[in-house]
Amino acid sequence: MLQSMTGFGSARLDADQYCISVEIRSLNSKSMDLSVRTPKFLSDKEYEIRNMVQKALVRGKVSVTVEYTKNKSQRARNTVNKELLKSYYKELSEVADQVSADKSELFRLALHMPEVLQQDEPDEEENDADWEQVQPLLQQALQSINTFRADEGKALTTEIMSYIDRIRILLAEVEKHDPVRMEHIRTRIRGHIAELSTSEHFDQNRFEQEMIYYMEKLDIAEEKVRLVNHLHYFTETVYLPEPTGKKLGFISQEIGREINTIGSKANDATIQHYVVEMKEELEKIKEQVNNIL
Structure with a gap:
């Protein structure tokens, strides 16, 4: 199931003498872009904090803030x-x-x-908290942000799959109209044959070779099959347990390549209309895939 890279998680500990709060925010990014802000007493734990966050969140523009404040009686x-x-x-x-x-x-x-x-002023170096208290708060905040990401991912899954279904419907319309398109092409070719066959310079063999080349150039059967396969592969990938954002991005590129080829080879106004609509749905998919872990 998909997970969003956008999220927020927090945890807080209120003790008699002090308060510790942990906040984690994330946005979409091509890789892990992590910033950490902690009190001085945790300066030697930044490497450990970074490892915990990177392992839990994998990717995104992430900011981690740990704050330590003394209660009023200690201020x-x-x-x-x-x-x-x-x-x-x-x-x-x-x-x-x-x-x-x-x-x-x-x-x-x-x-x-x-x-x-x-x-x-109280001595900033003196505090009653330690890493053993901050660590579980960090783990709790990470769990919270991952829950947030998963909930966002469910909504993204529903939205993206609606776009994929729409492309399937449009491709079915292309499939339905393709025989009509091919019949129009055959009709035009027959007319040309009738005109050319009366010419004294007409070369039957050369004409047949060029007709075969022409028909193959207009044939979109392979592109339709590949597009169906890409849509199926995209759907399978969406429901994989591991992060799939980058893979979905690559599959989206392949889907776009087949749609563009169908549009360039079809030479038909009706199919061009369906191609434009498929491109619109694909752009929506690409926009959402950028935010997928």
Whole structure:
């Protein structure tokens, strides 16, 4: 069954002193394009994280974010530099006496002077979490994003197979109309034979050789058979258990080649109409295949 390369997965651990969250996002890409952002205490685990993600997700433009935050009780607190506050207050008070100013607001003013209020920042290197707690969260997030991808893949499967079925229907119309096309060709050839046979320069052998070449050039029987086979192979590949996005892309190219050849050889307005519609459906398929794992 198909899987989309687009997905999102997350996991979170709320402890008494801290919180750890893992988020994984993915978009379509030709290969694995992975970016990882982690706290400092996991810097030595990036290689292991990359291996886990690549093994689980295989392909896509993937971003992994691991965040570690301390709870409010562990965050920065304000402290007062008492000696500096006293110094500011004394200086302000002396200036107020000199200019006979009101002193009622001096304390508030001194409290907000530079470096009086200071924040005690927690040491970023100190934390209560470790890899043994982050690893299961990463695995949970990977499982979540793969579930997301699988659900998207089911919708993609339904959509793509509707386009394949439409191409089959159009090919059946081509098959139905082909005898009419060939009869028109034969009629035109008979008319040409009647005209040419009266000419004194008419060469029967040369004419028969050119007619055989002409009929083979207009014959689309092999292309129709190959197109049916490609459509069948595409359908089989869609339901394989392993990732098949690249293979489906190659099969789509082969389908397009047969459709184009039918259009170029048919030399018939009705079949050309069916060919254009088949190309439209194939373009829809190619657009969706780009997002398949």
